Amino acid sequence: MTKLNFVRRAALSAAVLGLAAGAAQAQDQKIKTKSSAGKTKTVVSTTGQSGVGITLSNLDRTVAPCDDFYRFANGNWMKNNPIPASETGWGGFNVLRNRNRDVVHGILEKVAADRTAKPGSNAQKVGDFYAAAMDSMAVERAGLKYLQPRLDKINAIQDVAGLQRYLADPKNYGKGWYGLGVGQDPKNSTQYAVQVRQGGLTLSDRDYYLKDDARSKTIRAAYRTYQINTFKLLGDDQATAERNADAVTRLETRMAKASRDRVALRDRDKNYNKMTVAQVAADYPNLDIPLRLKESGLSSAKDIIVGQPEFLKEANAMIKDEPLADQKQYLRFHLVEGVTSALPQAYVDESFRLSKVLTGAKVPQARWKRAFAATDNALGEAFGQIYVDQDFSPAAKAKAKLMVENMRQAYAERIQATEWMSAATKAEALKKLNAFVVKIGYPDKWKDYSKLSISRESALNNLFAVSEFNTMDNLSKFGQPVDRTVWGMTPPTVNAYYNASLNEIVFPAGILQSPFYDPKADDAVNYGGIGAVIGHEMTHGFDDQGRKVDSEGNLRDWWTKEDGEKFMAKADVVGKQYDAFMPLDSVHVNGKLTMGENLADLGGLTIAYAAFMKTPQAKAGKIIDGFTPEQRFFLSWAQIWRINQRPETTRQLVQTDPHSPGQFRTIGPLQNFPEFHKAFGCKDGDKMVRPVSNRAKIW
Known part of the structure; x- marks a missing residue:
């Protein structure tokens, strides 16, 4: 299962797609800036209508967009948002995760306080699991009794x-x-x-x-x-x-x-x-x-x-x-x-001391946040039903589905227009694209926890019970028909994934919110955010490993030999580009480890831009807050990746995470993207412009 894991991706209806087309005419101004190469370029500014979705205060206008677009889009935010002591990094994903956790926190506290829940019900299990995890005095009294x-x-x-x-x-x-x-x-x-x-x-x-x-x-x-x-x-x-x-x-x-x-x-x-x-x-x-x-x-x-x-x-x-x-x-x-996590505090303290060295975190997270994480892992679909009832509507699910289909159509057109791919391989690629199963928001069939017993007696015994339940649930699948309704993430999760064996793309309710998707925002913002996310997950079906799996989810080489070689030559260009990125002194991104995610970022942005250009907003070309529709698209892309991260965490993730650091997820694709260069007037020699001979293009 390939995840988006931004750190470790929403929706628009046809009506919303057309909202920005009626924006008031803006009065343009021209601001001239200089790049590090000494070249003058023009950036559009305006006193026209104000939009939503792009946070203008995040921008650092002392940085030329053609020098470092990540800093241009996020520099002031980075200066004004230090990392909380309990966190290893702080960015747009963390803000949304915190927002979702606050919603879930209220749900969990309410369920835990209700002692009238029917024994064996999901409400009883969720309430008792969370209550036991929060009861630090009971954990201390128990000591090693249950261990x-x-x-x-x-x-x-x-x-x-x-x-x-x-x-x-x-x-x-x-x-x-x-x-x-x-x-x-x-x-x-x-x-x-x-x-x-x-x-x-x-x-x-x-x-x-x-x-x-x-x-x-x-x-x-x-x-x-x-x-x-x-x-x-x-x-x-x-x-x-x-x-x-x-x-x-x-x-x-x-x-x-x-x-x-x-x-x-x-x-x-x-x-x-x-x-x-x-x-x-x-x-x-x-x-x-x-x-x-x-x-x-x-x-x-x-x-x-x-x-x-x-x-x-x-x-x-x-x-x-x-x-x-x-x-x-x-x-x-x-x-x-x-x-x-379910043992006395002395054990927790020792574990955190190791975590401090690994991640640089200064203090442990609040107990309720750790208890929520444990409950989400154990019973995520049980309280997930309550979460989506409160925080995600069927209408939002329908809108997201529509946007996915817009992206699927744009992807099909890009495949058909690809010059380096033969007709035979294109046919297989389109077959796979059309076979993508789309899961949005929450499962249509919820997980059955009837065989799991949970009580308030012991948080530790609850962990053991969950482990045994999950193990036996997994083993019981053998010999049964493949269950294609299962989800690999819970509804509040701020993430998305592609599952190759099921040939599916999955978007939990947790990510279908700002900054990825905002129903009040213009198309540029939503296509630059959730649109690129959708395209990212679709592209995983065609990255260096996803391409090995066919439309039915089977590991099978459906490429002609020549097309496969052409693809890998193009992928190698991307790998070498990311090998050169250096988030810390002497610490390089591993282009081979991050290959799949880098290809998905490049493909996702490409497809999202192609889909966006079909919208009324893109065709009208009207300016909002001083930026053209194209510029707002790219700003949205950059702002979802904003993050401050501790150096210890960065070192750990560069070694272990298949995703590149946020700044390179932003600029890596854009340096290859002529449409971005045109939107911001970037010229040859600017840092955000790769030489044509070293430029990556796949779709």
């Missing part, structure tokens, strides 16, 4: 056979030596398959264990301190805690060395290795995967899709030759670190 039986279970392991039985039980919590689950077969999207993949690490990237740069060493030192102090909280003395921490790190480092890096994990072809269960059992006997299948209710499986065979080979060896005592400490530590 101890699980710690005892790990301590009771006596031999490799006992370890295998523990790992095979789907009800046990915490990281193991690998991940196993059920998902669509990438080469047969009509069927579910058992899938096995690498896993087992605590730190967010394998390279943190392996690199010897100063930053990686600092992170490893902080991680070791966190491990030692966690073991001491569990009752170990200093020497024992140090020994156990070193054992866990040694095991994880061994796993890291066998793990594929993030670039390799993007390759759909190389991560598809179908093997028979008999072959898996023979190749990795120490994992005893047949036992795991039996305990998981998957004994009827004949095949397994192995993501990274070399990792399983190493995991198989580790179970045999690593000391059992060390492996038990690994399980013990991961049981604890996975449920820190």
